[in-house]
Amino acid sequence: MAEFEPRIIAFLCHWCTYTGADLAGTTRQQYPPNIRIIHLMCSGAVDSIYVLKALIDGADGVLIGGCHPGDCHYQTGNYKARRRVAILKEILRELGFSEDRIWLRWISASEGKLFADTVTRMVEELKKMGPNPMRRLWNA
Amino acid sequence: MRRLGVFICHCGVNIAGTVDVKKVAEEIGKIEDVCHSIDYIYMCSEPGQQLIREAIQEKQLEGVVVACCSPSMHENTFRKAVKTAGMNPYLCEIANIREQCSWVHQKEKEEATRKAMEIIQATLEKVRRNEELEPLAMSINRNVLVIGGGIAGMTASLDLAQGGYEVFLVEKGPALGGHMAQLSKTFPDLSPAFPNLLAKALEIVSHPKIELFCCSELEEVKGYVGNFEIIIHKKATYVDWTRCNGCARCIEVCPVEYPSSFDRELGMRKAVDFLYPNCVPKRVKVTPTQCRYFQDRSCRKCEEVCPEKAIQFDQKDERIHRKVGAIVIATGFDLFPKERLGEYGYGEIPDVIDGLAFERMLSPDGPTRGKILRPSDGRVPKEMVFIQCVASRDPDRYMPYCSRICCMYTAKQAKMYKEQVPDGQPYVFYMDIRSDGKGYEEFLQKTIEENGVLYLRGRVSRVFQEDGKVKVWGVDTLTGKGIEIGADLVVLATAIIPSEGVKELAAKLRATVDKHGFLTEAHIKLYPVESSTKGIYLAGCGQSPKDITDTVSQASATAGKIQALLSTDKLFQDPLIAYVDETVCSGCGICVEICPYEAREMDYRRGISIVHVALCQGCGACIASCPNFACELRNSSSVQTLRMVDTFI
Numbered sequence: 001m002a003e004f005e006p007r008i009i010a011f012l013c014h015w016c017t018y019t020g021a022d023l024a025g026t027t028r029q030q031y032p033p034n035i036r037i038i039h040l041m042c043s044g045a046v047d048s049i050y051v052l053k054a055l056i057d058g059a060d061g062v063l064i065g066g067c068h069p070g071d072c073h074y075q076t077g078n079y080k081a082r083r084r085v086a087i088l089k090e091i092l093r094e095l096g097f098s099e100d101r102i103w104l105r106w107i108s109a110s111e112g113k114l115f116a117d118t119v120t121r122m123v124e125e126l127k128k129m130g131p132n133p134m135r136r137l138w139n140a
Numbered sequence: 141m142r143r144l145g146v147f148i149c150h151c152g153v154n155i156a157g158t159v160d161v162k163k164v165a166e167e168i169g170k171i172e173d174v175c176h177s178i179d180y181i182y183m184c185s186e187p188g189q190q191l192i193r194e195a196i197q198e199k200q201l202e203g204v205v206v207a208c209c210s211p212s213m214h215e216n217t218f219r220k221a222v223k224t225a226g227m228n229p230y231l232c233e234i235a236n237i238r239e240q241c242s243w244v245h246q247k248e249k250e251e252a253t254r255k256a257m258e259i260i261q262a263t264l265e266k267v268r269r270n271e272e273l274e275p276l277a278m279s280i281n282r283n284v285l286v287i288g289g290g291i292a293g294m295t296a297s298l299d300l301a302q303g304g305y306e307v308f309l310v311e312k313g314p315a316l317g318g319h320m321a322q323l324s325k326t327f328p329d330l331s332p333a334f335p336n337l338l339a340k341a342l343e344i345v346s347h348p349k350i351e352l353f354c355c356s357e358l359e360e361v362k363g364y365v366g367n368f369e370i371i372i373h374k375k376a377t378y379v380d381w382t383r384c385n386g387c388a389r390c391i392e393v394c395p396v397e398y399p400s401s402f403d404r405e406l407g408m409r410k411a412v413d414f415l416y417p418n419c420v421p422k423r424v425k426v427t428p429t430q431c432r433y434f435q436d437r438s439c440r441k442c443e444e445v446c447p448e449k450a451i452q453f454d455q456k457d458e459r460i461h462r463k464v465g466a467i468v469i470a471t472g473f474d475l476f477p478k479e480r481l482g483e484y485g486y487g488e489i490p491d492v493i494d495g496l497a498f499e500r501m502l503s504p505d506g507p508t509r510g511k512i513l514r515p516s517d518g519r520v521p522k523e524m525v526f527i528q529c530v531a532s533r534d535p536d537r538y539m540p541y542c543s544r545i546c547c548m549y550t551a552k553q554a555k556m557y558k559e560q561v562p563d564g565q566p567y568v569f570y571m572d573i574r575s576d577g578k579g580y581e582e583f584l585q586k587t588i589e590e591n592g593v594l595y596l597r598g599r600v601s602r603v604f605q606e607d608g609k610v611k612v613w614g615v616d617t618l619t620g621k622g623i624e625i626g627a628d629l630v631v632l633a634t635a636i637i638p639s640e641g642v643k644e645l646a647a648k649l650r651a652t653v654d655k656h657g658f659l660t661e662a663h664i665k666l667y668p669v670e671s672s673t674k675g676i677y678l679a680g681c682g683q684s685p686k687d688i689t690d691t692v693s694q695a696s697a698t699a700g701k702i703q704a705l706l707s708t709d710k711l712f713q714d715p716l717i718a719y720v721d722e723t724v725c726s727g728c729g730i731c732v733e734i735c736p737y738e739a740r741e742m743d744y745r746r747g748i749s750i751v752h753v754a755l756c757q758g759c760g761a762c763i764a765s766c767p768n769f770a771c772e773l774r775n776s777s778s779v780q781t782l783r784m785v786d787t788f789i
Contacts, residue, residue: 009788015672022210025239033251036258036788037240038781039211041716041773045760050781057789071652073672074759075736084764116244 006060006126008035008119011050013043015073016108017065023112031119035063043067043104044077051088051102058135061101061126063118068106078106098129142202142268145176145195146260149183149208151238156181158242160253164207168260173268175199184214192218193225201227203267207235207260228272230715230775235263258788265783270775275712278754280366281465282706283308287358287645288470290318291688292680292695294340296468299699301349305706308462309344310353310372315419316341318472322402322416324502324510326688327552328583333688334418334505341420355425357641359459361648364737364755365675366465366711376455378426379412383450386422388414390442390451396430400507404497406515407507412442412451417505426451466675466702467649469659470695471642473681476531476538476635484527484603484632490516491610492603492630495546498553512560514629517608521628524557525612526550526568527600531635533571539635539656544685546633547574551584553631554593567594567625569614577689596623603630636685651676659683669698677702716774717756718763722748725770731762 012018018039024031040046043066051062064085066078081104089099103122107115146168150156161179169177176195180188183206195201204227206218211234219229237256245252284300286293289311297307315321316337323333344350359373396411403409411430414422432439433453443451475494478487485492491514493501500506501513514521528546531538547570554566573595575581587593600614609626616623638657646653651671652660659682662670669677679695680686686694705711718731718739725748731740732749739755740762742748751771760773769778 007789009785019212022212022236022239025210025241025243028243028246030246031244033241033245033248033255036255036262037236038262038784038788039236040760040776040781042759042761045764045773047764047778047781049778050785053782054785054789057785059785059789073652074757074761075650077736077759077761080734080761080764 004127004131006034006123006131007058008061008063008122008126009054009059010035010037010063010065011040011043011046012037012063012065013067013073013077014039014041016067016071017043017105017115019109020065020107020111020115023109024116025112027112029113029116031116032123034123035119042072042074042077043081044072044074044079046081046084048084048088052091055092055097055101055132056134058132058138060129060132061103061122063122064102064104065107065115066104068108071108097133100125100129101132141173143175143200144173144203144205144264144267145192145199145201146174146178146264147183147188147192147195147204147206148177148179148237148260149188149206150179150181151209152181155208155238155242158246158249158252159237159256160249163253164257164260167257171261171264174264176201183208184217189217189221192221196222196225196227202231203270204232205235205260205263205267206232207237207256207263209238210234210236210240230273231267231270233263233267233270235260262784262787265787266775266780269777269780269783273715273774276715276717276753277710277712278366280706280708280711281368281463282306283462283464284466284468284702284706285310285358285368285370285462285464286468286470288318288468288472288680288682289313289316289352289354290470290472290680291320291337291340292472292682292691293318293468293470294344295692295695296470296679296699297350298340298343298347299696300702301347303699303703305349305703307350308353308372308464309350310356310358312355312357313415314354314377314423314425315415315421316344316352317416317419319496320688321419322404322496322503323499324504324506325552325556327548328577328579330552334503338418338420345421352421353460354421354423358645358648361467364757365705367754368464368467368675370462370464370467372460372462374458374460376457377423378428378431378451378453378455379424380450380452380455381421381423383448384423385448386414386424387447388424389445389447390424393441393445395439395441396432398430403500403507404494406493406497406500426453465706466677468677468679468698468702469642469645469649469651469671469682470679471645471682472639473636473685474639476637481531481538481634484530484600484630485605485610486530486632486634489603489605489610489630491521491628492632494632494634495549495553498631499549502553502556512557512629519628520561520564522561522564523625523627524554524564524566525600525610525625525627525630526554526566526633527630528568528570528633530632532633539637541656541685542574543633543636544574545636545687548577548580548584548687550631550633551587551593555587555591558591558593565592565594567596567627569596569598569600571597571599577687598623636681638682642682649673649676651678669694669701675705714758716776717753717758718751718760718771718773720749720751720771721769722746724768725749726768728767730765730767731771734761734765736761
């Protein structure tokens with residue numbers, strides 16, 4: 001059987017992490033192609049529904065990327081994301097998911113390497129964790 | 141069903157070298173509503189854009205996806221292109237398959253090809269539900285607020301005023317000039333700093349388009365680009381400046397003397413005094429923390445002697461309201477504070493001073509009338525040590541960055557010392573010498589070769605007092621020898637840090653600062669004078685350490701940008717903002733609380749929440765917090781995002 005390749009859905013804020021992901025490209029950082037990026041204006045705009053839907057549909061991990069604390073372009077969006085993720089992790093535990101399937105990371109526009117490293121690490125961690133249990137359900 | 145077109149760019153080999161673009165075009169072309177799917181070597185080139193325009197017209201496309209580089213590169217290019225072919229620009233979206241696909245998966249060609257296809261499919265989901273939108277037109281106020289009356293703020297103000305714009309110049313201190321007023325001569329031409337500054341300052345106070353507010357700070361700001369409402373807090377000077385004629389009789393009779401911070405504590409000033417003798421505006425100010433009248437009402441000598449009856453002990457602070465279209469932050473710098481620098485005896489040994497203090501000593505209007513004298517005993521120093529990179533380029537303990545001006549001003553100061561004290565010996569301890577400006581390297585080499593300044597590459601380990609001398613222990617890393625100098629005077633080139641209170645000011649203006657407190661620009665290369673908030677601009681050392689040449693250039697660049705902004709009748713803003721489905725909104729008001737811009741408000745009569753179009757910045761906080769999907773962002777709705785998630789799983 002081929003090695004399990006996790007699928008990561010990423011919600012990246014326009015001003016920091018999306019631009020950081022662009023910088024990873026400009027500087028030719030290499031990371032595994034397991035990630036699919038969705039551009040949003042702010043990490044504070046990541047609706048809980050987006051994350052829950054991704055996980056219920058079978059995504060193995062969700063990465064939310066925002067500006068470092070104090071650097072949010074919209075003042076406080078990243079703090080909103082942080083609170084929302086804390087609640088989401090609580091919900092995931094209740095649902096029997098591993099809370100480590102959600103990663104919230106502060107990656108600035110100048111941290112291309114950090115972005116690449118984060119994706120690489122996340123893929124490694126998710127491989128250890130194994131596939132999202134929902135996948136088996138949908139594939140049955 | 142919309143008729144969609146997909147245009148896949150090779151970007152030379154940047155994309156096509158990794159992604160199989162032919163296969164992508166072929167596969168995407170099989171999608172039902174994709175009527176046109178082609179690849180081309182450079183979509184952004186004129187023939188590439190022409191391909192898009194022709195396809196739109198020939199196939200009556202109703203939506204376009206260009207799969208190419210990041211939207212930050214060419215979104216505008218392609219939106220303009222589709223517009224010229226008659227399509228609404230907001231029906232064109234970019235699939236980022238270069239920065240976020242081909243460039244980061246160069247060794248995994250098959251996977252990268254698959255990923256590129258998925259990215260295009262997800263972007264198609266977005267375009268299927270995009271609305272036709274028009275940019276929002278806003279009215280615009282043509283006045284400008286400039287915060288900071290140093291050389292940066294003065295330059296920006298004058299440029300703007302000469303362009304015909306009304307300027308409100310707010311300065312924290314009682315006079316114009318900032319730190320430049322403290323300087324003796326400037327490198328590399330050794331021209332005296334003050335006359336140059338004075339000419340500009342006099343022009344400002346007499347300019348009909350500039351309203352100068354001294355002893356003032358920005359208290360409050362509301363609004364957005366083109367339409368800011370500001371409140372200026374004008375602090376009491378206890379002197380009626382419309383009457384004061386600058387005769388200085390009050391200063392002569394004032395009995396209170398205390399160390400002058402303008403003279404870096406090397407000289408004294410009075411409780412009623414000018415900021416410096418030839419300051420502009422030439423008006424005195426009473427310092428209530430020093431003045432005896434404010435302590436115990438025991439003295440009114442200045443009031444008695446003033447021929448114009450200008451002293452007003454009961455003067456109150458004022459709050460002044462103004463409207464402006466743009467704001468310049470030119471708040472400048474401070475030097476690294478004594479209290480936080482626990483070495484070199486700075487703050488303990490009187491003959492260890494910083495670069496600005498030495499500037500005051502060299503200035504003809506300074507505390508020593510331009511004479512270089514030891515603060516401790518007034519003798520002429522025969523051996524002088526200059527130490528560079530004090531608290532700069534020291535990431536473990538202090539500031540990691542280079543303060544940029546120290547190499548040059550130290551060379552200038554050493555040269556001026558040598559000219560004044562020909563039998564004296566100056567030593568300069570340095571890490572590297574940075575002399576990258578026009579004429580700087582030549583100036584530096586001349587100083588070293590002709591003036592007998594001894595440059596020692598190495599750090600100083602200890603500075604202490606012994607037998608009336610300041611002992612300096614260091615090492616010359618080029619010879620590997622330890623060095624001991626019995627100096628008479630030590631000058632530290634301390635780090636430049638952002639001036640006090642900038643962080644709070646930035647928060648008020650929704651501008652951001654970096655971890656050292658310097659204001660951050662919107663883009664380090666492409667938008668170096670814009671802050672991350674529209675309508676807020678930067679100039680001078682508040683953004684990063686820089687010399688006068690660079691400061692003046694940046695201030696003029698800022699003024700130029702603002703003139704371009706304010707030269708139009710209407711300001712056009714991206715319409716990608718929040719809207720409310722009035723039939724769904726339950727009027728819970730969560731969005732009102734969560735909005736950082738006061739753009740959401742309850743309409744109690746209708747029981748719903750509304751969006752103030754002019755205030756909304758499109759962050760999406762209200763969208764994520766709305767419990768029943770009643771508000772959405774234009775062209776970035778929950779359905780669009782959820783559909784994109786669908787394609788990716």
